[in-house]
Amino acid sequence: MTTHTAGKHTGDGTHRNRRWIILALTLIAQFMVTLDATIVTVALPSIQTDLGFANQLDLQWVINAYILFFGGFLLLGGRAGDLFGRQRLFLAGLALFTGASLVNGLASDSTMLVIGRGVQGFGAALVSPAVLSIIIVTFQGAAERVKALGFFTAVTASGSAAGMLFGGLLTDYASWRWIFLVNIPIGLVGILGAIRSIPNSKARTGSLRHMxxxxxxxxxxxxxxxxxxxxxxxxxxxxxxxxxxxxxxxxxxxxxxxxxxxxxxHPLVRLGIFAKRTISVGNAVMLTFTGGLFVMMFFPTLYLAENMQYSPIEIGLAYLPWPLAMMAAGGVAQKLLGRAGPRLLLVAGLLFVAAGLLTFVRLPVDGSYAADVLPGMLLTAAGAGLVFTPAFMVATTGVAAEESGLASGVINTSQQLGSALGLAAISSLAAGHTAHLLTGAGPGASAASQSSALVEGFQRGFAVASVVVIVSALIAAFGLRKADFTQEPGDTGGQEAAEPSASVVHAA
Incomplete structure (x- = not known):
């Protein structure tokens, strides 16, 4: 009996150790994907100069190509993991992401970089759902799963902050190309480790015809x-x-x-799921919220570089308060959620974001970081931190266990596509306003006139973005009811809570 118990204990210890090895490998991949989402932001001005992007509208494709393919294929990535196995999906996504990073680092023109960014986005669409699924399947116990997702949260948040700082360091002291090349050793470690340690678990059998x-x-x-x-x-x-x-x-x-x-x-999205009000409202809120918020990752970068003459490392340091404030507000949101309820948190957070965006409407040509940039950055980040957790909760409330993955994937897709569409529309309006002002100034517009026109375009963009976020607040205020969040008898909250929780952490 003693021998059997010891053997069992040893086996359990080995299995436990392997679980944490698997977690470490998935977190390496998550860190890389998260790092890449923010590390590019700081390098945008240098990329524009070196590869000859004609204007800010062309430049935004460096961001939007990634987001579009990430959001567009995210649900397909989740489905692929169910059919072909999570390890295979993880390896395929990581290989694509790493290979595209090499192409981007060696890009000789803007077209090559934009195509490479699209392939990176497709790779991320395979990696991201695989990471969450592997964690959920590997950690079955509630306590261990919460602990594992806690590590996931920390890595996601630290990856965002590290991306800002590393992007500035690499661009300033090496080259913007290294913001992509740094992914190669990380990706190779993840690939080799996954081959050795991660099992190819499947949710169900299937074939390509079910894709x-x-x-x-x-x-x-x-x-x-x-x-x-x-x-x-x-x-x-x-x-x-x-x-x-x-x-x-x-x-x-x-x-x-x-x-x-x-x-x-075998639909990618069962459209009937939107008949539930919380799902349709939650996704509408996320789509409009990120549609207005995402200009914060674009306009301030160009303003700091072109108007305030910040170097890449200075831009990276200037952006550090953004993820830190969002993390702090996210922690507050989790504590207040039970008492205040998701609707109140959503509306309050969205109004904070709108107010933050409105502070940039009076952005001067020769501004000060402390007076003109930091206050709006802190307000929008704090508001976003309050919004993400309840938004994901709303969009996954009351979902049947067998469709929790679908609901989580849909809300993540709304987040990505809202960012892409919002940035495209608002950037176009801002650039159009700038072009109109420069046309009025005549062909020989001075440098001062050009700077003024650029800033006025930014102001117009921030004003439109704030209106979009206010619309999001109205959708939350009038589209949700207290009864939507009353747990029905017999609900266990077990599996239904697990995957949405993973999605919440991903948003952070």
Whole structure:
């Protein structure tokens, strides 16, 4: 009996050690994906100069190509893990992400970089759901799962902050190319470790015929065309034949996606899930919230570089309060959620974000970081920290256990696509306003006139972004009811709570 117990204890210890090795490997991948999302922001001005991006609208594709392919294929990535195995999905995504990082680091022109960023986004769409699924499957006990997700939260938050700082250091003291090349050793360690340690678990058997590839391709293609049309609207003309043709093609592809989802036996998204009010409202809030918020990762970077002459490392340090304030507010949100309820937290957080964006409407040409940038940065970050947790909670409330993964994937997709569409539309409006002012100034506009026009474009963009976030607050205030969050008898909250929790941490 004693021998048996010891052997069992040894076996349990080995299994426990392997679980934490698996966690470490998945967190390495998560750190890389999170790092890449913010490390690029600081390097944008240097990338624009070296690769000859014509203007800020072209430059935003460095961000949007990644976001579009990440958001567009995120649900397909989750489905692929169910069918082919989580380890295979993890390895495929990590290999794509690492290979694309090499291509980006060696990019010789803007087109090569944008295509590489799209491939990176597709790789991230495979890695991200695999990481969360592997953690959830590996840690079955509630206490250990909470601990594992706590590590996941810390890595995600630290990756965002580290990206700002490392981006500045690498760009300043080496080259912006190293913000991509640094992914290669990290990716290789993750790939080799995953081959040795992570089992290829599956949620169900299946084959390629159960993959909704037409759905994934049509929705991603449609959104890409819409973003392309919006980005080029001020150049083509909002009423031009080219704008109308590209927009109509995008709408047609999205309509095709809806038809595919309604008719296929294995849809990427079961559209009936949106019949539940919390899911539809939660996703509408996330789409509009991130649509307004994401300008904070673009306009301030250009302002600090072009108007305040900040170096990349200075931009990185200037952005550090953003993830730190968001982390602090996220902790407050988790403590207040039970008492205040998700609707109140959502509305309060969204109003903080809108107020923060409005502080930039009076941004001067020759501003001060402490007086003109930091206050708005802290307000928007604090508001965002209050919003993310209740937004994910709302969008996954009352979901059946078998569809918790779908609900989590849908809200993550809304987050990514809201960011892409919002940045495209608001940047286009800002650039259009700047171009209009420069046209009025004549062909020989002075450097001072150009700086003034650029800042006025930023001001217009921030004003529009604040309106979008206020709309998000109205959706939350009038679309949700207290009864939506009353637990029904018999609800266990077990599996249903597990995957949404993972999604919440991912958003941080």
């Amino acid at each position: 909704d590839l037409p759905g994934a391709i049509s929705v991603t293609g449609g959104l890409t065309l819409l973003v392309t049309a919006i980005v080029n609207a001020h150049t083509w003309g909002w009423g031009s034949a080219r704008f109308i043709w590209v927009t109509a093609s995008g709408v047609a592809l999205i309509a095709t996606f809806i038809l595919i989802e309604l008719r296929t036996s």
